[in-house]
Amino acid sequence: MLVIEQLSKVFGDLTAVDSVSLAIPKGQMVGVIGRSGAGKSTFLRMINRLADPSRGTILNEGQNITALKGRDLRLWRASCAMIFQQFNLVERMDVLTNVMVGRIAHTGFLRSMTRSFTDEDRARAIEALDRLDLVPQALQRAGTLSGGQQQRVAIAKALVQNPRIMLADEPIASLDPANASRVMDALREINRTDGLTVLVNLHTLDTARAYCDRIIAMKDGRVQFDGTPDTLTSERVRQIYGTDDLSGDINEAVTSTSLSTTTSRPPMKAVGA
Template identity: 55%
Template sequence: MLAIEGVSRRFSGKSAVSDVNLDIAAGSFVGVIGRSGAGKSTLLRMLNRLVDPSEGRIGFDGLDVTALRGQALRDWRARCAMIFQQFNLIGRLDVLTNVMMGRLNKISTTNALLQRWSREDRAMALSALEQFDIANLAAQRADSLSGGQQQRVAIARALMQEPSIILADEPIASLDPRNTKVVMDALLRINRHFGITVICNLHSLDLARSYCDRLVGMSAGRIVFDATPEALTASAARELYGLEAGEVMDAEIAPPAAASSGTGWVRPARTAA
């Protein structure tokens, strides 16, 4: 379980996140919602330790995340993978190499600098791409792909880290409706089939209701809503978003793709040496 205890973050004396307390169960799909500037991205970045808390503690299964340094911190960032709105791919490199970057914490510095990947790492990366229907793009430059394809590559790279948690910071903000559904379905399948905890910042309340099993609403850096999607009524949304409520409550979207065990979804596995 991920435990967030009294966590705050201040920038130049201004509070971005204030006294957040949350327990997040393993295997859950949590949507973090709220207006722009509510503190959602700062909260996720603190969980990954890209930003250090000003106060409070983050724990995971007995591990004090806030105390980690050096290699232990790098190990945590691999275990708590981050997916960004801007994809953060290396455009001049091919898709397969971008995906294998998820193994950097597992190989030596020399091999990382020379991009010397083992056969099993390559097989694992191809398997991850197959899961997202983009194995045919493995040899293409990352900057030649559409936004939806690039985000799927970023998710495959995160999966290569063999994470316990995936943090997705507005992963569909720049995507069209079709690619939005493809990416959200991919995150849902990862959550359902692998049991990986997903914590996802979302702007659309309809997406949050459709995909998440728990919603955490933030306003001015504080938690002001924490319940199931069914509890987020129009009235509660208006209290959370004010005049913006109508903008974030979109038209009804298609339901998530089925995530049953019969879909052929398989965790990328290491091959025998």
């Protein structure tokens, strides 16, 4: 159980996240929606401790995450993997090495920087790439891949961290519908097959409804809605945002056609299984 109590983040005169309190059970897939500037990215960054809260606490299985320092903080960031909109890969480095760098919390900084990876590290990386249909690209430079492929490499990199929680900050915002669908399929399969808790920031309501067990709607740093997709009606969305369509904010969309093409794919095997 991830428990967030009165979490706030203040930047000068701006309150980016304002007194958010949530309890997220293990294994739930949660979509966090809202317009640009709603506080979604700051919220996820505080959970990962890439940003320190101004107020409030984050508890995971009884551990006070907001109090962690040093090695304990590094281990938390490894167990709470973060996937970014812009992939965060080293483009001149091959795909396999990019994924193995995800083992840094387990191998140590020096070994990762000198690329002194073990056979176990390589095996884990290849297994993660296999889950995401990327083994043929393992020795290809990351910068030569398409955006959708790079985002799936980023997911593989997160998987080898052996996380308990996976955070994805607008992972499909810069992707076309077909690639967006493949990335969301991957996140959902990881959630279901591995039992990982997944929190994903999204702008598109249809995407959140199609993939998530629970939707949290934010506006001006506050939670305006917290419930199941079927209870987030168009009328409720209009009450929160003044419109029933948020997709105009960004070029993010998953079409019904692309969604329907993914249902026949076999489930992925869990890494290490």
